[in-house]
Amino acid sequence: MTKARLGFALSFFSLAFLPTLTAQTTARLTVDTATKTADVSPTLYGLMTEEINYSYDGGLYAEMIRNRGFNNGDWQRLAHWSVLTHGNSVAEMTADKDNGPSKALPYSLQVKVSAASDGNEAGVANDGYWGMAVRPSTTYTGSFYAKVNGVGDAHVKLVANDTGMTVAEAKVPVQDGDWKQYTYTMKSTAMAREGSANHFEITFAHPGTVSLQLVSLFPPTYHDRLNGNRPDLMEKLAAMHPSFLRLPGGNYLEGDHINERFNWKETIGPLVDRPMHRSPWGYLSTDGLGLLEFLEWCEDLKIDPVLAVYAGYSLQGEHVVGKELEPFVQDALDEIEYVTGDVNTKWGAVRAKDGHPEPFKLHYIEIGNEDQFDKAKTYDERYTAFEKAIRAKYPQYKLIATTRVSKGSPDAIDDHYYQTPEEFYALVHHYDTMDRNGPKIFVGEWATRTGSPTPDFGAALGDAAWMTSMERNSDLIVMASYAPLFTNVNPGGMQWETDLIGYDAARSYGSPSYWAQVLFAAHLGNEVVKSGAEGVNPRFFWSATVSTDKKILHLKLVNGSDEPQALTLDLNGIKTGSAAMTSLHAASRWATNSIEKPHTIEPIVSRINVSGKEWKHSVGAYTIEVLDVPLQ
Numbered sequence: 001m002t003k004a005r006l007g008f009a010l011s012f013f014s015l016a017f018l019p020t021l022t023a024q025t026t027a028r029l030t031v032d033t034a035t036k037t038a039d040v041s042p043t044l045y046g047l048m049t050e051e052i053n054y055s056y057d058g059g060l061y062a063e064m065i066r067n068r069g070f071n072n073g074d075w076q077r078l079a080h081w082s083v084l085t086h087g088n089s090v091a092e093m094t095a096d097k098d099n100g101p102s103k104a105l106p107y108s109l110q111v112k113v114s115a116a117s118d119g120n121e122a123g124v125a126n127d128g129y130w131g132m133a134v135r136p137s138t139t140y141t142g143s144f145y146a147k148v149n150g151v152g153d154a155h156v157k158l159v160a161n162d163t164g165m166t167v168a169e170a171k172v173p174v175q176d177g178d179w180k181q182y183t184y185t186m187k188s189t190a191m192a193r194e195g196s197a198n199h200f201e202i203t204f205a206h207p208g209t210v211s212l213q214l215v216s217l218f219p220p221t222y223h224d225r226l227n228g229n230r231p232d233l234m235e236k237l238a239a240m241h242p243s244f245l246r247l248p249g250g251n252y253l254e255g256d257h258i259n260e261r262f263n264w265k266e267t268i269g270p271l272v273d274r275p276m277h278r279s280p281w282g283y284l285s286t287d288g289l290g291l292l293e294f295l296e297w298c299e300d301l302k303i304d305p306v307l308a309v310y311a312g313y314s315l316q317g318e319h320v321v322g323k324e325l326e327p328f329v330q331d332a333l334d335e336i337e338y339v340t341g342d343v344n345t346k347w348g349a350v351r352a353k354d355g356h357p358e359p360f361k362l363h364y365i366e367i368g369n370e371d372q373f374d375k376a377k378t379y380d381e382r383y384t385a386f387e388k389a390i391r392a393k394y395p396q397y398k399l400i401a402t403t404r405v406s407k408g409s410p411d412a413i414d415d416h417y418y419q420t421p422e423e424f425y426a427l428v429h430h431y432d433t434m435d436r437n438g439p440k441i442f443v444g445e446w447a448t449r450t451g452s453p454t455p456d457f458g459a460a461l462g463d464a465a466w467m468t469s470m471e472r473n474s475d476l477i478v479m480a481s482y483a484p485l486f487t488n489v490n491p492g493g494m495q496w497e498t499d500l501i502g503y504d505a506a507r508s509y510g511s512p513s514y515w516a517q518v519l520f521a522a523h524l525g526n527e528v529v530k531s532g533a534e535g536v537n538p539r540f541f542w543s544a545t546v547s548t549d550k551k552i553l554h555l556k557l558v559n560g561s562d563e564p565q566a567l568t569l570d571l572n573g574i575k576t577g578s579a580a581m582t583s584l585h586a587a588s589r590w591a592t593n594s595i596e597k598p599h600t601i602e603p604i605v606s607r608i609n610v611s612g613k614e615w616k617h618s619v620g621a622y623t624i625e626v627l628d629v630p631l632q
């Protein structure tokens with residue numbers, strides 16, 4: 001190499017690597033708290049949900065009996081049920097395909113008891129969604145439909161699998177005759193051991209036959225709702241400070257085929273009138289958590305629904321256009337009326353009959369899901385048909401298209417991101433220069449996908465980096481929701497890896513990404529303020545927002561590097577004194593939380609001194625920090 005070439009190489013080397021080499025000593029982060037660069041969307045953080053990974057059945061929806069409707073797919077109607085005989089009793093069970101309590105449920109489980117007596121009862125047992133959670137001194141509420149011939153009263157029990165001990169029981173008087181619904185409650189003993197290794201039994205003490213349908217059992221639910229949700233999971237959602245719930249999907253909205261879409265009219269009213277349907281994630285949805293329950297879920301968390309309406313396209317490519325689309329458009333109009341109409345409207349009256357006379361709040365309606373995958377390219381036509389009809393009847397609502405359209409005028413576009421941490425790091429400036437005059441952006445699904453079943457700390461870092469970018473651009477990004485939200489962690493419970501919150505029948509935990517979102521949403525101002533950094537490492541990200549009413553700067557610092565990031569912070573307008581610091585840290589990218597070790601990574605709150613305009617602060621390796629700095 002010649003001297004000149006060597007000189008060029010050296011100076012190229014020093015120029016290219018100067019920022020990295022000096023990162024530990026000279027990095028500087030400047031925030032001008034008095035200069036607003038954008039408003040923060042008050043609806044930025046929300047939730048996205050669908051029936052995937054046993055999110056509702058076997059998850060949020062608190063039903064304990066699995067396959068309560070004897071329709072777990074035609075080939076295994078009696079899955080999770082077994083014959084139970086005590087002493088010398090004799091019984092058999094069969095799937096009865098022509099005998100049920102309603103048009104929607106025209107089948108049942110028939111139990112023939114040929115020998116039984118008091119103390120030697122026979123019947124059937126259910127093993128639940130990977131067990132059944134029992135807690136001591138707790139009241140369980142149940143019901144079943146039965147058509148009874150001679151078997152006598154029903155004896156229902158929760159029984160511990162390992163000891164065979166009865167932990168709760170009740171006798172339910174039944175009458176011979178046609179289909180009738182029976183209800184019961186039973187209280188667990190004070191000695192009942194907490195855990196999920198339990199099952200349910202329903203037995204009879206006399207020979208005869210009994211047909212059963214919708215055999216149901218609920219623990220106490222969030223806000224004590226009948227047919228309600230698990231409190232532990234609802235509490236975790238509430239802690240995320242969401243402002244909306246995008247419902248009901250996702251692919252779950254579309255179904256694999258048109259007849260497997262989320263057909264909302266078949267998910268409302270008494271459970272006995274809900275036929276259930278196959279979810280595209282390979283299992284049957286009971287639709288116990290149907291449209292009204294989604295809306296009540298929003299009500300319980302005091303958040304708005306973002307209502308996704310089926311738009312004539314299903315995952316395996318079936319699509320509807322022209323005249324044939326009209327009934328689907330009408331279905332969407334009816335659905336909006338069910339959600340928002342007063343009791344004098346047709347569908348508002350149905351909602352009132354279903355138990356909720358008050359209309360629900362609604363601002364956003366999404367038309368379809370991921371319609372960029374429609375190979376026939378029919379979304380322009382389908383979107384405009386829905387837009388025209390909805391705007392004509394409901395001009396007050398904002399409409400979301402699921403991909404860019406060349407016709408129509410959506411208020412927002414739903415962009416989805418499933419990335420690695422490095423990909424998200426590379427994407428943080430994606431929206432910085434995007435046109436502010438077009439539709440707004442709804443990041444309706446996003447997640448860093450490392451870690452299984454739930455994200456690891458590397459994913460939390462990717463998520464946090466991405467959230468700094470969404471906050472900075474939240475004049476454009478009006479809403480964002482991570483997906484998927486839930487997974488049942490039992491073997492076979494998960495269809496999609498990297499899900500925010502994991503659980504089994506009895507326990508639940510938040511992943512590191514969950515905690516990152518809790519932190520980001522709980523410490524968000526109403527204005528983005530001017531900020532800039534020099535000399536920071538390439539995996540360092542930040543967000544600066546100000547709560548003007550509380551006079552607080554929320555400074556989020558994300559260090560995705562395996563080395564600490566030393567900083568000189570130059571924050572004008574802050575008060576000298578102390579600031580609250582909440583910090584989420586792990587020793588490695590692979591560190592995570594799990595059902596067995598749920599608390600490995602959790603936020604730690606402390607206070608730090610904030611002295612003068614410029615102060616030194618070091619952000620540890622693999623650390624997400626939020627500083628709440630009081631303003632003058």
Ligand code: AHR
Pocket residue numbers: 050249250251252369370445483484496
């Ligand atoms: O979140 C999992 C799936 O990812 C959603 O159902 C779908 O919309 C996306 O492809």
